[in-house]
Amino acid sequence: MNWLFTQLKAHPELAFFLTIGVGYLIGKIKIGYFQLGSVTGTLLTGVLVGQLGIAIGADTKAIFFLMFLFAVGYKVGPQFIQGLKKDGLPQVFFAIFVCVGGLAVAYIAAKVMGYDLGYATGLLAGALTQSAVIGVGQDTINSLPDLSAELKTQYNNSIPIAYAVTYIMGTVVFAWFFSSFGPKILGIDLAKECKDYEAKLGAKMDDPGVMPAMQMNALRTYKITNGKFANRKVAELESSFAPTAAFVTRMRHEGKVIDPNGNVVIVPGDIVVVGSKSKDLVEHEKEIGEEVYDPELMDFKIEFLDVVMTNKEFLGKTLGDIVQEKGHDFRRNVMVRKITRIGHELPIQANLTIQAGDVLTLVGKLEDVERVAKTVGTPDRRTDMSDMVFVGLGILLGGLVGLLSFKVSNIPLSLSTSGGALISGLLLSYWRATRPTFGAIPAAGLWIMDSMGLCAFVAIVGLISGPGFIAGIKAVGISLLFVGIAVTFFTCAIAVLGGRYLFKFHPAILFGACAGSMTTTAALGAIQENAKSKVPVLGYTITYAVANTIKTIWGAVIVFLLV
The missing domain is CATH 3.30.70.1450 (Regulator of K+ conductance, C-terminal domain)
Incomplete structure (x- = not known):
């Protein structure tokens, strides 16, 4: 073991990959529908390995963080922009309402407890389960001109400590509250509400053959x-x-x-x-008549093809409207096998409204699938290659824009390179959704940028802050855990009660919107399991896109509020 420890200290790149491998392994541990997740698993592993005193370049983490934020923007861009339009505005405002409520609760808790900039930012990141807050918060702290280098290091090391302590219970409380406790305090049967909502959607079909x-x-x-x-x-x-x-x-x-x-x-x-x-x-x-075997007759090709919805003629219309307008012959020999939005499969209903960037998986006779695909959008054929010109220049452009700043009360304000990369990903992905002839990033490549980018970032954060982790826990005490639970709980209450009585969402949509506003996939899985339905995802996609952007920016806002 001494030999291993010596080699890890001498070769920090090996310590990095040890942290990644073990972190993902720990993240796979699942109890019920709760899973620690690769990010938290990697951070905890990094903190543990970091006790050896691993000397790894702090600037390296910025590369991975920019890659991650660009990927986040790329994933949600079309839905984020679409949500700003008329049909998605209620969900946009709801996501903003919940995010502001969560920020307010975390800010009040930090003030009451007397937490410094580092612990307050980590509390916000963990209790609201938004890992990107770590990087944005650290960038913002580093940009403050009046802080000494010693204080910046102290605050930067405090952020992952508070995040690690509060994130686990934050995820658990969100999943439990939105799937079980929330429906109970509203006095509803979520499974029945979702079933009724599905029936309501189906009952509105004009063409009995649509669904x-x-x-x-x-x-x-x-x-x-x-x-x-x-x-x-x-x-x-x-x-x-x-x-x-x-x-x-x-x-x-x-x-x-x-x-x-x-x-x-x-x-x-x-x-x-x-x-x-x-x-x-x-x-x-x-x-x-009788079923027969005729190999010559069956000798034709069937195609499964993903099509990105880009034709403005169809955007904003329901599936039922499209089928009714185009008629039986238009869809001859072609079926919609699956509809995906931000990586989540949607329930196929006649009243499902199509948005820019939605991916329809068509299946049917080859020539007919090709015919329909060219009419409704742009085929997204499988490729192993990412458009790295698009990625590299996109991050560069966003980063340069993010560096532009202005002063408020002598405090320089800017998006920072991280915020710029996020906005760049949002805008460029929406542009690609409308003109998908460039900027392709296959699912595997996007996963590397998203998951690996963030985990690599937090791995380095953990390795750097590891030596001060134990001291930090002693400094704030176990109370931080309970403060985090309180912040999560009150944010949940704001979301559920506000969505039901202020925004008047249908329960089938409400809890998906709550999970989206907290960007908590674990909560969405728990909600769908309890509801026995995919309907809640209809409230998840727009709110997730909006909240993922806003809560990332909160990493800078919480610092400016407390500075």
Whole structure:
């Protein structure tokens, strides 16, 4: 062990990767729906390894932090900008309301307890579960001209101590409050409310075939032996599946393989390939005829294609409106298998409003999928390469803008390079959503920038601040843990009660909006588990995008409030 410790001190790069590996391992530990998470696991590991006195360059962490913040902006940009428009304004204002409430509670707690800039910033970061506050807070403290280098070091080392103490319980309280306690104090059954909301959405469909058409389960091949469809049009066979949507994708008509339209007249003995929901295909077999094996007829290509919604003709409209306006033939042989917004899969409903940057996963016959994809948006084909020109110059541009400053009461104010990188990511990702011919960052690359960027940053923070961690805990005492729980609890109460009685959100949307406003994915998972529904994510996406930006900026605001 002495040899290992000696090598880690002599080669800090090895200590760094030890911290990353063990940190992610600890972060995977899961108890129920609570998971410590890679960020906290890495920070705690860094603090532990840092007890060895690892000498690692402090400036290195800034590189990873800028990469992380640009990735955050890139992920949420389209939804953030879309949320500023009319339809998303209530959720935007709610996110601002909750973020301001959380900041106020943390500020009051810090003042009452007499915490310095470091502990106050760490309390805010941990109790509101926003890791990015650490970096922004440290940047802001370093920019204060009247602080000595010794005080800056002391405050910078205090931030991760307070964060580590308060974050774990912050995550637990958010998940518990929003999934269990919140519905109880409102006197509601969250699962029933979500079920009713889903029924409400479905009941508004004008076209009875809209909702089932959003998911295709199978293709089956039948020989027409039932006289019910003899000498009738293909469109009549398809409409017999109503309210489920169905398409005759291909058929052997009078011995010849053709790609039919709805006007082809079926004759006895024809063989048809029908695409629809598996359950309905089984139920309709007796009405159509026996299922047969015809390899030549089934010899065509099926495509799964992600399409970024960019066509302004469709943005702001519901799925039901789009299908009704475009008609049956427009969507022929094409189903919407999945809709994703900020990495979260949305419940497919006819009244789901499409926003810029939403990703629709289309599935169906190759040529038909390509046809529909070009009409509704821009295909997002899988690639292993990130546009590093876009990334590098984007971070540079944001950082330079962030360095611009102005003075208020002799205090220089600026976005800092970190805030500039975040804003750059927001704006450039929205630009890409409207013109997705550049700036591609595949999911794996974005994960590296996001997760690895932040974890690398906090790993270095932990290694640097490790030696002072124990002393810091002794200085503030166990009271910091309970202060953090109080800040989290009161912020939860502000969110739930304000969302219900001030903003009057439906409970199915409210708790997703609460989780989004606290940027707590663990809470969203707990809410969906308790609600037995994906509906809460409808309130999560816009609020998450807005709150992720605002709470990051709070790292600077809390410093200026207390300086």
